[in-house]
Amino acid sequence: MTTLSTHxxxxxxxxxxxxxxxxxRRIRELGVYTEIYxxxxxxxxxxxxxxxxxLSGGPNxxxxxxALFYDPKIFNLALPLLGLCYGHQLIGQHFGGKVLPGDTKEYGKAELDQxxxxxxxxxxxxxxxxxxxxxxxxxxxPPNFKAIAQTKDCKIAAMENMKERIFGFQFHPEVRHTNCGTQILFNFVSLIARAKTxxxxxxxxxxxxxRIKKIAGAKKVFLLVSGGVDSSVSFALLEKALGKKNVFGIHIDNAFLRxxxxxxxxxxxxxxxxxxxxxxxxxDQFLKRLAGVSNPEEKRTIIGNTFLDVAEQEAQKLGIDLSNWLIGQGTIYPDTIESGGTKHAHKIKTHHNRVEKINxxxxxxxxxxxxxxxxKDEVRLIGKRLKLNAGILNRHPFPGPGLAIRVLSWKAPVLPRLTHHEIKSFSQNYLQKTYRFKKDFEISILPIQSVGVQGDQRSYAHPALLQGITDWNMASGLATALCNKFAEINRAALLIHPKKISPELIKFIPGTLTKERLALLKKADYKINQRLKALKLYNAIWQCPIILAPLTLQGGETIILRPVASEEGMTANFYRMNRSALQDITRALIAVQGIDMILYDITNKPPGTIEWE
Known part of the structure; x- marks a missing residue:
């Protein structure tokens, strides 16, 4: 973006x-223009x-x-300065402090004590x-700094040099889950930096x-339209900027829609x-190319390339010469950042609209x-300004690869190195110390893996399965503690149906992306979304991925519920569904032939991504 010099x-x-x-974005919401360098x-x-x-955070x-290059003269500009995460550590080291790997890594919620x-x-x-x-x-x-806040596992969670107006936070005030984050940013931007709003x-x-007019010039746009919020708002913006006759949409059914x-x-x-x-x-074209493919990254890449191939084939049939057109996409920022779209951002997963051919x-x-x-929340706000109807704007986000990345595909189990004794002993100690919980419970590690994001880096690790813990707070606390303690775990789920099983009875069954497995997931997905709407929970939940996992008890497969609460998708809390609604959904699911186990994902983002692949 061009710097607006009057602001x-x-x-x-x-x-x-x-x-x-x-x-x-958070700073712009406070009425102050922001430029990223x-x-x-x-x-x-x-x-x-x-x-x-x-100074932002980062994975290094x-x-x-x-360690990344920076100009040390930035600290000589006599401007107020705030470092977050990596930026906090950079300030600490630059001014003579010491930075080391922590004894305990922190991913997710923590209590800050001033x-x-x-x-x-x-x-x-x-x-x-x-x-x-x-x-x-x-x-x-560093000399002349003092600690102004701590957490249980981080003694210098915030520090300041008030004379030089320099502050450092190990936590992220920019995410909504930091409940005082907006006020902290306001204090820095308006009270300390005194920027005009x-x-x-x-x-x-x-x-x-x-910007659309400048980029397009005299060219028309051939827009890939999924029908979700992002592509619909893109359609409206392009038509507003260029006129209807200069924007042509194509909607491709890839077999992986609901x-x-x-x-x-x-x-x-x-x-x-x-x-x-x-x-x-x-x-048929998509299914043929994905036959036998199990690697999640390979799936996403094939899907992205096939979308583009089909669009080019259809354009040719319609007599459209794409050399004189631009191809339009409803890409939003999380797609680019999770695909490693800024210089030093780690790739979490390749989004279908960020494959090499697109790049x-x-x-x-x-x-x-x-x-x-x-x-996502900004896109919805712009959609409202453009007067798009609520039927479009209130739809749950749905990934471009669709159900293809929700049918978990594994040809062989991935066995964890962690022992049952290690995780059970740690969990018992944590629950007794934190919640005084001494009842019987069970914990095991599933023989599959999923994508996560920890410390701005991609993780690919196992989910833990919990049984016998019914309190959401307790389950969430244990999930966070497990992910912080064990590198092999980046996610946790509760067993919902059956109520109790011996972990040895859970068997892995090889499974790839087939019409039969897709049909089973579509039935489950449809049932769940119908119940969410009937229970008036659909609009309370930001997104509800339904995952099909190749785990069985009696020949069927496993459904994993992944409802989350979020505003923009970069961070999320698992949605704490009331128990009667969860029982209602469970009854609907077990009526679907082919499902014999139901899990409920209780992982926040981070450390788990919203989607499992």
Missing amino acids: DQIAIIDFGSQYTHLLA PNTIKAHKISPHTRGII SVHDHT LSPSSIFKNIKRKNIVWMSHGDSVVKL DWKVDNFVAEIIE FKESAHITKILARAGFDNLHVVDAS ALIAQGKIIEPIADLY
């Missing part, structure tokens, strides 16, 4: 955090209208060979829940429209006025993505 601004220096753009930015290149600087370590008053903690109570995602910690303060969302909409989804999408888009839309059924077209200037800098 006061906050400069964010990006060290590869998964949350850098989220941080920029690479870590290599020279101090004299930062806008003279900058009123404060924030400041104390080893992965040690002394600070201007950055103005109007904030002494104890707060904050969001952590780190392995390293500042273990020794003159930035509005309407400025952003106008800027997107102008039950009767393609027909439903066509109807709601037509009702919304998107009549310049071509629909094609390419189910090559982006480099050639042949792709247009109107909302690539936005998050």
Whole structure:
């Protein structure tokens, strides 16, 4: 984006955090313009209208060979400065402190306890829940700094040098799950940096429209339309900027949509006025290319390439010369950042709209993505401004690869190295110490793996299965503790049906992406979404992936429920469903032939991604 020189601004220096753009958004929500700079930015290149600087988090370590370059003169600009996570550690090391790997890594919620008053903690109570995602910690303060807050596992969770107006936080105030985060950012931006609050969302909409016109020029746009919120808002923005006759949509049924989804999408888009839309059924082509494929990354890559191949084939049939058109996508920011889309961000998973073929077209200037800098909640807000109907805007997010990444495909079990004794002993000690829980419970590790995000890095590890714990708080606490303690665990789930089983009875069955398994998942997914709507829970849940896992008790398969609460998808809490609603959904599911076990994912993001693949 072009710097708006008339605005006061906050400069964010990006060290590869998964949350850098989220941080920029939070500050814009406070009415202050924000510019993101690479870590290599020279101090004299930062806008003279900058009123404060924030150093982002990132996946690297400041104390080893992965440490990133930065211009030390940034610290000589006499501007207020805030470091987050990696940025906090960078401040600590730069000014003479010490940073080392922590004895206990922290992923997810932690309780922050203020040690002394600070201007950055103005109007904030002494104890707060904050969001952590780190392995390293500042273990020794730099000279002239003092610790102003701690958590149980991080003694220097916040520090300050008030004279120089320099602050460091190990936690992430930019995520919604830090309950005092907005106030902390307000204190830094408005009270300490004294930036003017003159930035509005309407400025952003106008800027997107102008950017579309500039990128497209005289070219038309051939837009890939899934029918979800992102592609629909992209459709509306492109039509508003370029005119209806210059935007042509194509909706591709890839076999991995929900039950009767393609027909439903066509109807709601037509009702919304998107009549310049071509629909094609390419189910057989997708299924043929994915036959026997089990690797999640390979699945995503094949799906992304096939989408593009089908679009090109259909364009040729329609007489459209794509050399004179731009291909449009409803890509949003989480797609780019989780695919390693900023210079130092680690790849968490490849999104279908970020395969190499797409990246090559982006480099050639042949792709247009109107909302690539936005998050889901921002996209919905813009959709409301464009007067799109609620039937489109309130739909749950649905991944481009669809159910293909929710049918877990494994040809052989992956056996954990951790012993049952290790995890059971740790869990018993944790539950007794934290909750005084002494009842019988069971814990085991499942012989499959899933994707996670820990400390801004990708993890691929096992889910733990818990039995006999019915309290959501207790289950959540144990899930977080397990993921923090054991590198082999990045997720936990509760056994819902049957109520109790011996772990040895859970058997792995080889399974890939077949029509039969897809049909089973579609039935389960349809049943669950119908019940969520009937129970009036659909709008309370941000997204509810339903996962089919190749685990069996009596010849059937396992369904994993993954409802989450979130606003933008970069962080999420598992949704704490009331027990009567969960029983209702369980009854509906066990009536589906082919399902003999039901689990409920109780993992927050981080450490677990929302999707399992």
